Amino acid sequence: xxxxxxxxxxxxxxxxxxxxxxxxxxxxxxxxxxxxxxxxxxxxxxxxxxxxxxxxxxxxxxxxxxxxxxxxxxxxxxxxxxxxxxxxxxxxxxxxxxxxxxxxxxxxxxxxxxxxxxxxxxxxxxxxxxxxxxxxxxxxxxxxxxxxxxxxxxxxxxxxxxxxxxxxxxxxxxxxxxxxxxxxxxxxxxxxxxxxxxxxxxxxxxxxxxxxxxxxxxxxxxxxxxxxxxxxxxxxxxxxxxxxxxxxxxxxxxxxxxxxxxxxxxxxxxxxxxxxxxxxxxxxxxxxxxxxxxxxxxxxxxxxxxxxxxxxxxxxxxxxxxxxxxxxxxxxxxxxxxxxxxxxxxxxxxxxxxxxxxxxxxxxxxxxxxxxxxxxxxxxxxxxxxxxxxxxxxxxxxxxxxxxxxxx
Numbered sequence: 001x002x003x004x005x006x007x008x009x010x011x012x013x014x015x016x017x018x019x020x021x022x023x024x025x026x027x028x029x030x031x032x033x034x035x036x037x038x039x040x041x042x043x044x045x046x047x048x049x050x051x052x053x054x055x056x057x058x059x060x061x062x063x064x065x066x067x068x069x070x071x072x073x074x075x076x077x078x079x080x081x082x083x084x085x086x087x088x089x090x091x092x093x094x095x096x097x098x099x100x101x102x103x104x105x106x107x108x109x110x111x112x113x114x115x116x117x118x119x120x121x122x123x124x125x126x127x128x129x130x131x132x133x134x135x136x137x138x139x140x141x142x143x144x145x146x147x148x149x150x151x152x153x154x155x156x157x158x159x160x161x162x163x164x165x166x167x168x169x170x171x172x173x174x175x176x177x178x179x180x181x182x183x184x185x186x187x188x189x190x191x192x193x194x195x196x197x198x199x200x201x202x203x204x205x206x207x208x209x210x211x212x213x214x215x216x217x218x219x220x221x222x223x224x225x226x227x228x229x230x231x232x233x234x235x236x237x238x239x240x241x242x243x244x245x246x247x248x249x250x251x252x253x254x255x256x257x258x259x260x261x262x263x264x265x266x267x268x269x270x271x272x273x274x275x276x277x278x279x280x281x282x283x284x285x286x287x288x289x290x291x292x293x294x295x296x297x298x299x300x301x302x303x304x305x306x307x308x309x310x311x312x313x314x315x316x317x318x319x320x321x322x323x324x325x326x327x328x329x330x331x332x333x334x335x336x337x338x339x340x341x342x343x344x345x346x347x348x349x350x351x352x353x354x355x356x357x358x359x360x361x362x363x364x365x366x367x368x369x370x371x372x373x374x375x376x377x378x379x380x381x382x383x384x385x386x387x388x389x390x391x392x393x394x395x396x397x398x399x400x401x402x403x404x405x406x407x408x
Contacts, residue, residue, distance in 0.1 A: 004240045004241050004242055005242050005243065006030045006031060006032040006220075006241070006242075006243045007024075007029045007030045007031065007243060007244060007245065008021075008024055008029055008030070008031045008032075008243050008244070008245045008246065008247060008393070009031075009032055009033075009034060009236060009238060009241060009242075009243040009245075009246045009247070010024075010031050010032070010033045010034070010246075010247045010249060011033075011034055011035070011226035011229065011238070011246065011247065011248050011249060011250055011257070012033070012034075012035055012226065012248070012249035012250045012251065012372075013033050013034075013035035013037070013038070013039040013040070013207075013211060013221055014035075014039070014040070014042055014043055014044035014207065014249065014251055014378070014382070015040075015044040015207055015210075015378055015379055015382030015383070016044075016249040016251065016371050016372055016374060016378060016382045016385070016386065017033055017035070017247070017249035017250075017371075018033070018039065018207060018210045018211055018214060018382070018383075018386075019122070019210075019371075019382035019383035019384070019385065019386025019387070020247050020249055020371050020385075020386040020389050020390065021033050021214055021219060021247075021386075022126060022210065022213065022214055022217075022219075022383070022386065023383070023386040023387045023389065023390035023391075024247075024389075024390045024393065024394075025214065025217055025218070025219055026390070027390050027391075027394050029390070029393070029394065030218075030219075031214075031219050031220075032219070032220045032221075032222060032241055032243070033211075033214070033219065033220070033221040033222070034221075034222055034223075034224040034226055034238050034241060035221070035223070035224070035226065036223065036224070036225060036226070038208075039207050039208050039210070039211035039221065040203070040204040040205070040206070040207025040208045040210075040211065041204065042251070042347065043251045043252065043347045043348065043349065043350070043378065044203065044204070044207045044378065044379060044382075045203055045204040045207070045345075045347075046203075046272065046274055046306075046345050046346075046347040047203055047272075047306065047378075047379045048274070048286070048295035048297050048304065048306040049199055049200040049201065049202075049203045049286070049297045049299060049304065049379075050141055050197050050198070050199055050200075050286055050295070050297065050380075051119060051120060051123055051197055051198040051199075051200065051379070051380050052116070052119075052197050052377060052380045053116060053117075053119055053120045053167075053196045053197050053198070053380070054116075054161065054165075054167045054169070054194045054196055054197055055116055055376075055377055055380065056109065056112065056113035056116050056117075056161065056164070056165045056167070057105070057109045057112060057113070057161075058108060058109070058112050058355035058356070058375060058376070058377075059309075059355070059375070059376055060099075060100035060105055060355070061093070061096045061097050061099075061100040062100075063097065063100055063101065080308075080309075080310045080311065080319070080321065080322060089268060089269065089311070091266055092266035092267060092268045092353050093268060093311070093353075095266055095353035095354070096268050096351075096353040096355075098353075099353050099354050099355060100355075108354065108355050108356060111356055111401075111402040111403070112355070112356060113165055115357075115381055115384055115385060115388075116377070116380070116381070116384075117165075118384040118387070118388075119377075119380045119381055119383070119384045120196070120198060121384075122383035122384040122386070122387055123198070123383055126210055126213065126383055127206075129213055130209045130210060130212065130213040131209075132205075132206055132209040132210075135200055135201050135202055135205055135206050135209070136198055136199070136200060136201075137198065137199040137200075137201065137285075138198050138199075139195075139199065139284075139285050140168075140193060140194045140195040140196060140197050140199075140285065141193075141194055141197055141199065141285055141286040141287065141288060142172075142177065142181070142191040142192075142193060142285055142286070142287045142288065143158075143191055143192040143193075143194065143287075143288045143290050144177065144188050144190075144191040144287055144288065144289055144290065144291075145188065145189050145190060145191065145290055145291060146188055146189055146291050147189050147291075148189050148190075150189070150290070150291060151171070151189045151190045151191075154192055154290065155171045155192065158171070158192045158194075167194065167196055168194075168195040168196050169192055169193060169194050169195060170192075170193050170195075171190060171191075171192060171193075172190050172191045172192075172193050173189075173190045174187040174188050174189055174190050175187070176190075177190055177191050180284060180285075181283055181284055181285070181287070183281040183282075183283065183334050183335065184333060184334055185332070185333060185334055185335075186333075191287075199285070199286050199297065199298075200379075201298065201299055201300050202299060202300045202301070203379060205300070222241065224238050224239050224241065225238070225239070226238060226248075226250055226253075226257060227253075227256070227257055229246065229248075229257060229260075231365070234366075234367075235367065236367060236368070244367055245367040245368075245369060245393065246367065246368055246369065247369045247370075247371050247389065248368070248369070248370050248371065248372065249371045249372055250372060251348075251350040251372055251378070252267065252269060252348040252349070252350040254267075254350065254370070254372040254373070255267050258362075258370070261362070261364075261365055261368070262364065263362065263407065265352070265358070265373075265406060265407065266352070266353055266406075267350060267351065267352060267353075267373065268311065268351040268352070268353060269311070269312060269348050269349075269351070270309040270310065270311060270348065270349040270351045270375070270376075271309070271310040271311075271312050271346060271347070271348050271349075272306065272307050272308070272309060272310070272346070272347060272348075272349060273306070273307045273310075273320055273322060273323040273344045273345065273346050274304050274305060274306040274307065274323070274344065274345050275304070275305055275323060275327070275339050275340070275341060275344040275345065276299065276301040276302035276303065276304050276305075276339070276340040276341060277302050277303045277305065277327075277330075277336040277337045277338065277339055277340065278302045278303075278337040278338055278339075278340050279302075279303055279334070279335045279336040279337030280335070280337065281334065281335055282298045282303060283296060283298050283303070283334070284298075286298065289326075289329060289330070289333070292325065292326060292329035292330075293307070293308040293322075293326075294306065294307060294308070294322075294326035294329060294330065296330060301340060302337070302340050303330075303336055303337075305323065305326050305327060305330055305336070307322040307323050307326055308322055309349070309376075310322060320344055320346075323344050327339075349375055349376055349378070350372055350373050350374065350375065350378070351373070351375040351376070352373035352375065352406035353406070354405040354406050355375065356373075356402065356403055356405060356406065357371070357372065357373045357374045357375070357378075357381065357385050357403060357406075358370050358371070358372055358373040358403065358404065358405075358406035358407060359371050359385050359388060359389050359392075359400045359403035359404070360392075360400055360403060360404035360407060361392075362407075363407070369389065369393060370407070371385065371386065371389050373406050385403070388400050388403070
């Protein structure tokens with residue numbers, strides 16, 4: 001790549017950017033990744049570390065007024081709706097609410113489940129090529145419940161997912177769960193055991209390993225300000241770096257850049273938190289506490305407690321109440337020890353109202369490609385949608401059908 005020229009500039013070194021760059025590289029397209037930060041240190045670092053091959057349907061916004069009121073009042077730990085979000089995100093939230101109606105969810109799920117089905121194979125090839133198998137546990141996760149009633153409801157929902165999508169799962173009673181996880185302080189009603197998902201013990205290290213693979217295959221990752229992107233004749237430029245095409249994979253910051261080119265991308269900012277704890281006894285599998293809406297994931301850094309969604313204004317004011325509630329619930333359940341870091345990690349999931357990632361070429365700017373908006377499943381989906389983007393950019397028709405609805 002002489003004279004700072006490449007075929008494609010990829011803006012963003014998270015899982016979406018690296019997924020796109022590696023897929024393009026595999027098709028013989030020279031890429032340079034540009035980011036202000038090191039790979040795997042932003043949103044891609046902060047997730048629960050589960051490659052959710054069972055998540056064949058996206059998260060809909062509750063449509064019952066009572067559920068929305070509970071969110072606004074902060075009574076639900078799954079999602080907290082800040083009053084500031086009602087003012088700054090009224091448009092995106094209304095679109096999200098409208099898109100969550102049952103008839104539309106069926107159409108969205110038809111596209112979404114195909115992406116999810118491609119996710120583990122896409123990761124598997126990169127994990128093998130990069131020699132990262134030491135970071136992977138292929139043992140699924142527990143989805144635990146405290147009462148027989150909630151377990152029965154969950155079992156019905158899980159059976160539906162198995163019937164529709166073929167996911168491997170089984171219902172485990174409290175005795176079997178206690179035997180499998182002896183560090184639990186008391187017996188729960190039981191759990192759904194999802195068998196197919198993979199667990200990553202260090203999400204940041206996985207992304208950094210993908211970055212090392214990209215470099216080993218001849219790619220370059222440079223420090224730069226993606227927000228300085230400008231047209232350069234028939235191509236594109238960021239500082240001294242030039243290319244005929246560019247991929248915007250900046251996660252929650254993507255709409256800020258695209259606004260300069262006349263695109264208004266409605267995005268729902270869903271903030272999430274995590275912290276690590278140094279308890280000596282670790283869980284054997286990751287555990288989703290479905291009644292307190294937290295994920296407990298054994299990591300290299302300790303037990304990671306990750307929260308649900310906080311719908312807030314941008315830039316958001318830090319509000320760790322979900323993590324505080326989650327920590328209280330986790331301490332009641334097992335000995336988690338003390339917090340490792342003095343301050344919790346916080347980051348924003350890039351969620352589009354239509355609940356599908358935006359993977360397309362911008363309609364008014366030739367060579368400006370978009371790859372963001374993966375919502376809760378960016379860590380799972382990044383390489384899979386990166387493959388689809390690369391197929392489209394190298395001339396394959398229909399590779400990204402249905403993935404442009406987030407563009408306005």
